[in-house]
Amino acid sequence: MTSSPQTYTRTVTNVGSFNSSSNAEIIAPQGVDVKVTPGLIQFSEGSPKATYSVTFTRTANTNLPFSQGFLNWVSADHVVRSPIAVLFA
Numbered sequence: 001m002t003s004s005p006q007t008y009t010r011t012v013t014n015v016g017s018f019n020s021s022s023n024a025e026i027i028a029p030q031g032v033d034v035k036v037t038p039g040l041i042q043f044s045e046g047s048p049k050a051t052y053s054v055t056f057t058r059t060a061n062t063n064l065p066f067s068q069g070f071l072n073w074v075s076a077d078h079v080v081r082s083p084i085a086v087l088f089a
Helices: none
Strands: 006-013 020-027 032-037 040-043 049-058 066-074 079-087
Touching (some): 020 032, 032 066
Antiparallel strands (some): 020 040, 020 066, 032 049
């Protein structure tokens, strides 16, 4: 990861209950600021897909070759976890 912010956009499909929502919970890798937009995704019967963006910004120089964290989407019934792995350049 360089010093320039990097943004990635993802689309997810709800396979759970209609009319549900999930909040982003970030466990950021050491040395990296992670921002998720929007922080709340909502699904309905007519809209089973949601799109979000994740921006990674290096916050500190580190001697680590890599760092790891997680992005959790937390609903009333489930937690969906996506691993985050960052390689420092």
